[in-house]
Amino acid sequence: MAPRRPSEESRARGPATPCHPLPPAAVHRLSQYLRCFKQLEAQGVRSVSSLQLARSFHLSAAQIRKDLSLLGELGTRGVGYDVSVLVRSLSETLGVDTEHRLLLVGVGNLGSALALSPVFQRPPFRIVALFDRDPAKVGRVVAGVPIEPMTALARSVAEKQIRLGIVTVPSRAAPSVCRLLAAAGIRGILNFAPVVIPPPSGCVIRTVDLGLQLEELTYLLLHAPSS
Amino acid sequence: MAPRRPSEESRARGPATPCHPLPPAAVHRLSQYLRCFKQLEAQGVRSVSSLQLARSFHLSAAQIRKDLSLLGELGTRGVGYDVSVLVRSLSETLGVDTEHRLLLVGVGNLGSALALSPVFQRPPFRIVALFDRDPAKVGRVVAGVPIEPMTALARSVAEKQIRLGIVTVPSRAAPSVCRLLAAAGIRGILNFAPVVIPPPSGCVIRTVDLGLQLEELTYLLLHAPSS
DNA sequence: TCATGTGAAGCAGTTCACAGCG
DNA sequence: CGCTGTGAACTGCTTCACATGA
Numbered sequence: 001m002a003p004r005r006p007s008e009e010s011r012a013r014g015p016a017t018p019c020h021p022l023p024p025a026a027v028h029r030l031s032q033y034l035r036c037f038k039q040l041e042a043q044g045v046r047s048v049s050s051l052q053l054a055r056s057f058h059l060s061a062a063q064i065r066k067d068l069s070l071l072g073e074l075g076t077r078g079v080g081y082d083v084s085v086l087v088r089s090l091s092e093t094l095g096v097d098t099e100h101r102l103l104l105v106g107v108g109n110l111g112s113a114l115a116l117s118p119v120f121q122r123p124p125f126r127i128v129a130l131f132d133r134d135p136a137k138v139g140r141v142v143a144g145v146p147i148e149p150m151t152a153l154a155r156s157v158a159e160k161q162i163r164l165g166i167v168t169v170p171s172r173a174a175p176s177v178c179r180l181l182a183a184a185g186i187r188g189i190l191n192f193a194p195v196v197i198p199p200p201s202g203c204v205i206r207t208v209d210l211g212l213q214l215e216e217l218t219y220l221l222l223h224a225p226s227s
Numbered sequence: 228m229a230p231r232r233p234s235e236e237s238r239a240r241g242p243a244t245p246c247h248p249l250p251p252a253a254v255h256r257l258s259q260y261l262r263c264f265k266q267l268e269a270q271g272v273r274s275v276s277s278l279q280l281a282r283s284f285h286l287s288a289a290q291i292r293k294d295l296s297l298l299g300e301l302g303t304r305g306v307g308y309d310v311s312v313l314v315r316s317l318s319e320t321l322g323v324d325t326e327h328r329l330l331l332v333g334v335g336n337l338g339s340a341l342a343l344s345p346v347f348q349r350p351p352f353r354i355v356a357l358f359d360r361d362p363a364k365v366g367r368v369v370a371g372v373p374i375e376p377m378t379a380l381a382r383s384v385a386e387k388q389i390r391l392g393i394v395t396v397p398s399r400a401a402p403s404v405c406r407l408l409a410a411a412g413i414r415g416i417l418n419f420a421p422v423v424i425p426p427p428s429g430c431v432i433r434t435v436d437l438g439l440q441l442e443e444l445t446y447l448l449l450h451a452p453s454s
Numbered sequence: 455t456c457a458t459g460t461g462a463a464g465c466a467g468t469t470c471a472c473a474g475c476g
Numbered sequence: 477c478g479c480t481g482t483g484a485a486c487t488g489c490t491t492c493a494c495a496t497g498a
């Protein structure tokens with residue numbers, strides 16, 4: 001079924017990333033898997049079976065096999081998967097085998113905290129530019145990066161070739177900031193303001209909404225086991 | 228279609244919370260809808276049709292109608308929906324018509340930022356207790372709440388009747404902290420540490436993982452329109 | 455023999471099209 | 477006539493069961 005050429009040179013320089021239209025649900029899980037594979041790698045584990053993985057991840061073994069088979073035949077029948085192969089393959093598919101430079105707009109409490117987060121203290125993600133509308137903040141340095149005024153945004157994006165952005169401005173300002181980023185060439189945005197933002201063309205916006213997460217929890221609390 | 232078993236005890240309860248087993252995907256959207264309805268209400272809008280809503284939310288009208296019909300017949304045929312009815316009904320279903328007291332463990336950069344977030348400055352969510360392992364932080368006041376030592380956790384949960392928790396501790400500590408919370412009686416946890424945590428019985432854990440969100444974005448960047 | 459990879463079955467969620475009601 | 481509410485078709489994801497190959 002896999003519409004891939006069974007040529008022997010499987011690790012050739014050519015696109016081992018054959019324009020995958022992976023199911024979104026699978027992408028999410030692959031990301032989780034990658035995290036766990038890296039953990040196993042750090043522990044010195046060389047090989048795992050789908051059953052072992054299932055127990056660690058609290059998922060089904062069939063699910064894991066199907067997800068991994070989407071990337072090609074990564075395992076060895078009768079044996080299992082080689083952890084380092086998994087890490088390499090997943091990293092490549094998800095696009096995290098190269099560095100990604102990010103900018104962050106809105107250096108308030110949340111913005112500062114995110115900029116200082118461990119995620120950005122090692123590859124592949126690195127924050128290389130900070131912006132804030134408040135002139136009093138401009139010039140201050142957070143996480144080793146100086147805060148610039150909004151007027152410097154477009155130029156920085158072009159110069160530093162930034163394609164990803166994080167938006168931690170008040171809800172009111174978020175839609176216009178996202179439009180601004182998209183216009184400057186940003187291709188993907190992680191937005192922390194609790195508002196629905198009209199998606200600019202050519203730019204994906206993913207909103208992380210604390211209140212929404214909490215409401216889903218309260219629903220479960222209300223309509224789940226043991227009242 | 229909602230009442231599959233017409234002769235059961237479906238009308239037994241007065242309140243419109245008939246032990247809904249709503250699809251998780253629908254719960255997520257209802258939460259989003261509620262946000263928008265509140266916004267419309269604040270703007271003075273009294274009535275909307277599913278088509279108008281679809282345009283504002285960037286969703287399909289059929290989806291909205293189906294989701295809302297899960298809660299009963301909230302609309303008026305030929306007219307549309309009454310905004311205040313929607314707000315009341317959704318709030319009740321999601322369980323946000325009453326106050327929810329939360330605790331937060333791990334008052335570092337991220338923890339402090341979350342505690343100061345606008346979400347907690349008005350109902351229904353309120354942070355009423357902070358905890359940190361670091362003795363140097365104990366006693367400090369953040370967002371009007373004093374930081375307590377971990378040893379005070381179980382007692383506070385019981386005394387203040389807290390059922391929800393936010394965990395912003397380092398990944399290493401997160402699993403044991405979650406076990407601790409569950410043992411103390413916490414029923415739902417929002418975890419910000421990028422680790423897979425074995426779900427304790429009787430307690431739902433929802434993990435918000437920044438790195439995971441970013442990886443999904445990079446995948447889209449890599450395998451989506453206009454390279 | 456073992457665990458993978460995969461068609462096929464099963465299920466959930468979404469979209470469609472129209473019946474029903476104001 | 478307009479818009480909701482909803483069975484029915486449809487799509488896509490998950491689970492199953494087994495053939496495949498080390």
